Amino acid sequence: MASRQGSKSRKTGFSNFKGAADSTASSTTSSSKLYQETSIDDGHSSPASSSAQSKQHFFSPDSVPQSAQRSKENVTVTVRFRPLSPREIRQGEEVAWYADGETIVRNEYNPTIAYAYDRVFGPTTTTRNVYDVAAHHVVNGAMEGINGTIFAYGVTSSGKTHTMHGDQRSPGIIPLAVKDAFSIIQETPNREFLLRISYMEIYNEVVNDLLNPAGQNLRIREDKQGTFVEGIKEEVVLSPAHALSLIAAGEEQRHVGSTNYNLLSSRSHTIFTLTIESSPLGNKSKGEAVHLSQLNLVDLAGSESSKVETSGVRRKEGSYINKSLLTLGTVISKLTDVKASHVPYRDSKLTRILQSSLSGHDRVSLICTVTPASSSSEETHNTLKFAHRAKHIEIQAEQNKIIDEKSLIKKYQHEIQQLKEELGQIKQGIVPIPQLNDIGTDDDIVHLKQKLEDGQVKLQSRLEEEEEAKAALMSRIQRLTKLILVSTKTSQTSRLPHRFEPRRRHSFGEEELAYLPYKRRDMMDDEHLDLYVSGEGHHEVRDIACREEKKTRKHGLLNWLKPKKRDNSSSASDQSSVVKSNSTPSTPQGGGSNLHGESRLSEGSPLMEQFSEPKEDREALEDTSHEMETPEASNKVIDELDLMREQKKILSEEAALQSSSLKRLLDEAAKSSPQTEETKEEEIKALNDDIKAKNDQIVTLEKQILDFVMTSHEALDKSDIVQALAEMRDQLNEKSFELEVKAADNSIIQEQLNQKTCECETWQEEVANLKRELSDALELAQETKIEELKQKAKELSESKEQLEHRNRKLAEESSYAKGLASAAAVELKALSEEVAKLMNHNERLAAELAALKSSVPQRGNKTGTTTTTTNARNNGRRESLVKRQEQESSSMELKRELRMSKERERSYEAALVDRDQREAELERIVEESKQREAYLENELASMWVLVSKLRRSQGGGSEISDSVSETLQTDRSF
Numbered sequence: 026m027a028s029r030q031g032s033k034s035r036k037t038g039f040s041n042f043k044g045a046a047d048s049t050a051s052s053t054t055s056s057s058k059l060y061q062e063t064s065i066d067d068g069h070s071s072p073a074s075s076s077a078q079s080k081q082h083f084f085s086p087d088s089v090p091q092s093a094q095r096s097k098e099n100v101t102v103t104v105r106f107r108p109l110s111p112r113e114i115r116q117g118e119e120v121a122w123y124a125d126g127e128t129i130v131r132n133e134y135n136p137t138i139a140y141a142y143d144r145v146f147g148p149t150t151t152t153r154n155v156y157d158v159a160a161h162h163v164v165n166g167a168m169e170g171i172n173g174t175i176f177a178y179g180v181t182s183s184g185k186t187h188t189m190h191g192d193q194r195s196p197g198i199i200p201l202a203v204k205d206a207f208s209i210i211q212e213t214p215n216r217e218f219l220l221r222i223s224y225m226e227i228y229n230e231v232v233n234d235l236l237n238p239a240g241q242n243l244r245i246r247e248d249k250q251g252t253f254v255e256g257i258k259e260e261v262v263l264s265p266a267h268a269l270s271l272i273a274a275g276e277e278q279r280h281v282g283s284t285n286y287n288l289l290s291s292r293s294h295t296i297f298t299l300t301i302e303s304s305p306l307g308n309k310s311k312g313e314a315v316h317l318s319q320l321n322l323v324d325l326a327g328s329e330s331s332k333v334e335t336s337g338v339r340r341k342e343g344s345y346i347n348k349s350l351l352t353l354g355t356v357i358s359k360l361t362d363v364k365a366s367h368v369p370y371r372d373s374k375l376t377r378i379l380q381s382s383l384s385g386h387d388r389v390s391l392i393c394t395v396t397p398a399s400s401s402s403e404e405t406h407n408t409l410k411f412a413h414r415a416k417h418i419e420i421q422a423e424q425n426k427i428i429d430e431k432s433l434i435k436k437y438q439h440e441i442q443q444l445k446e447e448l449g450q451i452k453q454g455i456v457p458i459p460q461l462n463d464i465g466t467d468d469d470i471v472h473l474k475q476k477l478e479d480g481q482v483k484l485q486s487r488l489e490e491e492e493e494a495k496a497a498l499m500s501r502i503q504r505l506t507k508l509i510l511v512s513t514k515t516s517q518t519s520r521l522p523h524r525f526e527p528r529r530r531h532s533f534g535e536e537e538l539a540y541l542p543y544k545r546r547d548m549m550d551d552e553h554l555d556l557y558v559s560g561e562g563h564h565e566v567r568d569i570a571c572r573e574e575k576k577t578r579k580h581g582l583l584n585w586l587k588p589k590k591r592d593n594s595s596s597a598s599d600q601s602s603v604v605k606s607n608s609t610p611s612t613p614q615g616g617g618s619n620l621h622g623e624s625r626l627s628e629g630s631p632l633m634e635q636f637s638e639p640k641e642d643r644e645a646l647e648d649t650s651h652e653m654e655t656p657e658a659s660n661k662v663i664d665e666l667d668l669m670r671e672q673k674k675i676l677s678e679e680a681a682l683q684s685s686s687l688k689r690l691l692d693e694a695a696k697s698s699p700q701t702e703e704t705k706e707e708e709i710k711a712l713n714d715d716i717k718a719k720n721d722q723i724v725t726l727e728k729q730i731l732d733f734v735m736t737s738h739e740a741l742d743k744s745d746i747v748q749a750l751a752e753m754r755d756q757l758n759e760k761s762f763e764l765e766v767k768a769a770d771n772s773i774i775q776e777q778l779n780q781k782t783c784e785c786e787t788w789q790e791e792v793a794n795l796k797r798e799l800s801d802a803l804e805l806a807q808e809t810k811i812e813e814l815k816q817k818a819k820e821l822s823e824s825k826e827q828l829e830h831r832n833r834k835l836a837e838e839s840s841y842a843k844g845l846a847s848a849a850a851v852e853l854k855a856l857s858e859e860v861a862k863l864m865n866h867n868e869r870l871a872a873e874l875a876a877l878k879s880s881v882p883q884r885g886n887k888t889g890t891t892t893t894t895t896n897a898r899n900n901g902r903r904e905s906l907v908k909r910q911e912q913e914s915s916s917m918e919l920k921r922e923l924r925m926s927k928e929r930e931r932s933y934e935a936a937l938v939d940r941d942q943r944e945a946e947l948e949r950i951v952e953e954s955k956q957r958e959a960y961l962e963n964e965l966a967s968m969w970v971l972v973s974k975l976r977r978s979q980g981g982g983s984e985i986s987d988s989v990s991e992t993l994q995t996d997r998s999f
């Protein structure tokens with residue numbers, strides 16, 4: 026069944042909003058500094074105004090007529106301060122925000138900053154007070170057909186869960202609302218009701234059904250009537266205890282974790298929905314509209330400051346929480362902004378699911394929880410601003426009336442009517458058996474007697490058959506009737522005239538609230554003082570504490586099943602909801618009982634002790650049965666039978682729940698790794714044992730019911746006994762059938778388990794084989810790699826050798842070239858010296874030659890003067906000519922030599938240039954070979970690293986690696 030969150034489209038609702046600027050909007054138009062005090066009594070949000078006007082309205086796609094009562098009102102916005110926690114006190118925190126009167130929140134450090142709300146609750150206010158102001162009118166409206174939503178909003182550890190769920194000493198809005206709903210039924214004798222609940226969480230943007238562990242990751246769908254969660258489980262509830270026990274079971278599934286601020290921080294948003302159908306009582310209901318409404322109680326996860334140091338899962342959860350709360354904030358801003366054209370409901374699952382509530386057709390109450398602590402001043406300020414924005418949302422709450430034969434209450438009413446008619450027909454069909462003494466003459470007696478006896482046998486068997494059919498019908502009628510709740514008050518006066526009288530307060534039965542933690546979480550905080558230190562390292566310790574707390578809660582639920590002692594004082598709550606038939610109240614807690622309750626407790630627990638003392642109990646029952654002489658006593662017996670049946674039902678439900686958990690575990694086991702397999706197997710085994718134990722308990726309970734019927738049969742009149750017996754037989758058959766089915770299921774599950782175990786073993790073998798193959802392959806691969814490396818190392822060392830050889834050669838050549846060059850240099854020097862000498866000599870000769878040339882013309886001029894001396898002079902001239910010729914030839918010789926020496930010089934110079942070039946070439950080659958050597962060195966080093974890695978990764982292959990490393994070592998040293 027799908028839980029429908031509202032029934033209107035967004036557009037119609039959106040048009041109902043007015044922004045802060047709208048002067049016609051009610052009460053608050055305050056800014057952060059200029060506030061206008063508003064009060065819950067201002068009429069806009071008071072319960073009294075809820076149904077002031079009414080008009081006809083049609084909403085369903087198939088034109089189902091619906092009448093609607095509309096009244097304009099604002100969202101009720103209240104702020105609740107929690108006291109400073111022991112931790113905050115220890116840390117010397119100061120009060121940064123405080124409640125100034127009943128409607129104003131003021132900043133301690135800057136008194137000009139103040140905000141006004143419908144009501145502000147100080148740290149000492151009780152949740153009951155909060156309920157009366159912030160929730161009661163919403164619950165009241167929901168019981169009259171007006172959808173209602175109550176939110177708790179605030180940062181982490183500000184007290185949302187404390188407000189919504191509470192603890193045993195101070196129950197929260199949810200238990201109070203449930204209780205109130207049943208009280209209203211009791212005080213509305215002219216209507217009959219059918220209540221259903223669903224409970225879901227939004228964890229990391231995934232919708233999970235908390236009443237059905239199999240309902241994970243549910244889809245949100247939308248049709249013309251609004252958004253709804255597809256496939257969510259809805260349970261018809263018969264009493265507050267029944268509803269609370271279901272919530273308790275749901276709480277077990279909720280994601281809770283420890284954070285730096287809160288030992289038990291809610292990591293998901295939860296939405297508890299109570300669907301209420303009501304119609305006029307009895308024949309009046311024909312053709313009358315059915316009221317259908319939903320009451321959503323939303324415990325939001327707390328926003329987290331980005332300053333908080335978290336990691337891993339918590340950080341991921343925190344970011345999802347913050348994102349969805351941000352979307353909620355944006356949606357609310359847009360709703361209060363007249364200019365906004367698009368409201369981003371679709372940006373988060375939370376706003377999508379609550380789209381209808383937010384868009385103005387539900388009566389909405391927002392409870393903002395805050396801490397006064399100075400360290401959270403900024404976060405508190407943000408919450409206050411959020412609350413202030415929300416105050417401007419205007420709503421037009423409507424009463425939903427549907428004339429819809431498809432409504433569950435109508436369906437049940439029809440079925441009951443049909444069954445009653447069938448029963449009437451059966452009753453009419455029973456022919457009274459004629460008495461023998463009425464029969465006539467003696468002659469016919471034998472014949473007639475025979476005939477009559479035959480007829481009597483036939484009639485008897487027909488009678489029995491019809492009795493059985495009648496009993497079956499009766500039990501069906503009873504079961505259906507039980508689902509429809511009516512007041513036990515005989516007065517048919519309406520509840521409405523009394524509406525504003527103070528309602529009788531129903532105290533909770535001890536067991537009803539047993540699912541809630543015994544004490545406040547902050548008290549635990551005191552005990553786990555050292556656990557509240559920041560830092561991730563302590564999460565484990567805190568998670569243990571968290572688990573412990575969960576266990577306590579679990580025991581709380583178990584306690585609910587604990588049989589109550591007969592105690593007249595507890596009747597106030599017990600009578601809060603009884604079933605239509607006065608003789609068969611259906612509530613599990615109805616009247617209390619000293620019968621054997623059943624539980625998941627192990628031996629030694631008080632409950633098991635009660636199981637082990639049947640005699641005493643039976644004696645007590647016998648005592649009771651002696652007192653049961655009046656019809657009331659007979660009713661009590663039936664009450665107790667009902668109670669036992671109810672307990673049996675709960676056990677069966679628990680067994681079913683565990684079976685589904687078992688299935689889930691089996692599925693998980695199939696998917697999980699072999700390491701987690703063992704723990705899963707243990708869990709599966711434990712669950713199997715638990716289911717077996719539960720089935721045993723069901724059988725025991727059935728036996729006890731039989732025993733009880735036997736011992737108390739005297740207190741009941743015969744027809745009651747026949748009826749009860751038939752009913753018992755019926756139920757027994759039903760149960761034994763159920764048991765058979767469950768046993769069959771179990772054996773199937775067992776088979777599956779065995780099969781899975783076999784599969785697991787095969788897988789394990791396969792995994793082992795694969796591992797072996799993998800290690801072989803690895804070894805092989807390593808060997809090949811090592812071989813390759815060896816080869817490469819060899820090649821490298823060879824090329825290194827060659828290079829070194831070449832290097833040596835080059836070095837030799839270069840030293841030879843150097844020698845040559847120096848010899849050439851020496852020679853060149855000697856030559857140049859010689860050239861210099863020759864040149865000097867040359868110059869001298871040239872000078873002499875010039876001197877000679879100049880002396881010859883002077884002698885020619887003096888020839889005429891003396892002939893004697895002419896001969897002598899001719900001789901001398903000849904001599905000097907010869908000499909000159911000699912000198913010329915020697916100078917020629919010298920010149921030639923000079924030329925030659927110059928040529929030689931040039932050739933030497935060329936040789937030198939050539940040598941320089943050669944040397945440069947050699948140096949370049951040497952440089953290159955050095956670089957190559959360095960590169961090879963590097964290569965070798967990385968190979969070394971590789972080899973050592975291989976060695977490390979392959980323990981067994983060390984020998985190979987050793988040999989490689991030796992090779993490489995040698996290479997290296999080489």
Ligand SMILES: Nc1ncnc2c1ncn2[C@@H]1O[C@H](COP(=O)(O)OP(=O)(O)OP(=O)(O)O)[C@@H](O)[C@H]1O
Binds near residue numbers: 180182183
């Ligand atoms: N009004 C209050 N009076 C006394 N104690 C309170 C009140 N509100 C909250 N606390 C205590 O403060 C602690 C935190 O409260 P609670 O767990 O309800 O916070 P929360 O807002 O739900 O946190 P989270 O978002 O992390 O789930 C609890 O120990 C609770 O008992």
